[in-house]
Amino acid sequence: MLVEVFKQPRFWLMLWGGIGLVALVYFIIAASVQPSNPSAPSALKHDRSLLTGEMADFVYAFPPRGAPKIAFEYEGEAKMLNDFRGRAVLVNFWATWCAPCLKELPSLDKLQEQLGSNKFEVVAIAADPRGPEVAQEFLDRLNIAHLKLYADPRLAFTSAIGGANVLPVSILYDAQGQEVGRLVGEADWTSPEAIRLVKSTIP
Numbered sequence: 224m225l226v227e228v229f230k231q232p233r234f235w236l237m238l239w240g241g242i243g244l245v246a247l248v249y250f251i252i253a254a255s256v257q258p259s260n261p262s263a264p265s266a267l268k269h270d271r272s273l274l275t276g277e278m279a280d281f282v283y284a285f286p287p288r289g290a291p292k293i294a295f296e297y298e299g300e301a302k303m304l305n306d307f308r309g310r311a312v313l314v315n316f317w318a319t320w321c322a323p324c325l326k327e328l329p330s331l332d333k334l335q336e337q338l339g340s341n342k343f344e345v346v347a348i349a350a351d352p353r354g355p356e357v358a359q360e361f362l363d364r365l366n367i368a369h370l371k372l373y374a375d376p377r378l379a380f381t382s383a384i385g386g387a388n389v390l391p392v393s394i395l396y397d398a399q400g401q402e403v404g405r406l407v408g409e410a411d412w413t414s415p416e417a418i419r420l421v422k423s424t425i426p
Contacts, residue, residue, distance in 0.1 A: 269404075273423060276416040280406055287401040290314075290394075291383035295348055295375040296355065302373065304346075305400060311343045311424040312396045313412075316381050318351045319361045323409035324391040328365055334412040334421065335369040342398070343425045345412075348373040350381040350390065398426040 269283045290304035304312065315331055317324035328347065335345040347370045349358035355374040362372060375381050384394060393412075394405040403424055410417060 270423060273416065273420045277410045277412075277414040278406070278416045278420050280408060280410075281395075281404050281420065282406070283404040284402040287397075287403070289400050290396060290402065291380065293380045293383050295373055295380045297371065297373050304396065307344060307346070307396075308400050309398055309426075310341065311398050311421070311426065313343075313345045313393060313421060314396065315345065315347045315391060315393045316350045316375075316384075317347060317391050318349065319353065319357055320351070321390045325361065325365065327391055327409045327412070328362070328367055328370070330410075330412040330414075330417075332365075332367045332369050334417070337413070338418070338421060338425070339369060343421070345370060346373055347371075348375050348380065350375050350378055352376050352378065395421065395424060397424045 269285075271283075274281050292303060292305065294301040294303050296302065304314070313331075313334070315327070317328060319325070331345050331347055339345065349355060349372065351358050351374070354376045355372055358374060359372055362370070384392070389407055391409055392405060392407050393410065395403040397403050412421075
């Protein structure tokens with residue numbers, strides 16, 4: 224009886240079809256968990272030992288997600304996070320009316336001075352309807368020398384990442400444009416734990 228089953232074309236069709244399906248599922252899963260550049264830091268590699276001190280409230284993204292494809296402004300021109308692909312990026316949303324934001328900005332300025340390069344940039348975005356001119360006045364008062372002035376006066380980008388109502392918000396992206404995680408609230412970005420966390424994403 225078993226021999227007769229083996230002789231049936233339908234049996235072999237179902238067997239090879241099942242093997243093919245299993246192989247297809249395996250390759251789909253393998254592709255989804257492998258970074259495009261295995262040697263580069265990835266949002267999939269969550270090192271929870273980094274979440275101490277000033278970074279204790281940093282929350283890893285799971286699953287990793289790309290940035291919204293919504294423009295913000297730089298010197299009157301549209302800019303998107305895709306323009307920074309190949310660099311790790313710390314996006315910080317701040318506003319002139321937000322006291323913790325203004326307190327945090329000098330440490331972000333120092334972080335940019337220390338680690339800023341063609342592999343990493345702090346992108347501090349003024350989420351302020353009063354526009355970049357007013358935001359620039361506050362940067363000047365704080366003697367911010369190393370941060371560029373990015374702006375989101377219509378709050379479109381800020382709202383898309385869920386940060387319109389709670390500022391400051393800092394989101395760390397890896398060089399592949401995937402969100403590593405985020406921190407809601409003020410932090411000292413010159414602290415040793417902040418430096419270690421940021422460096423872990425720099426290719």
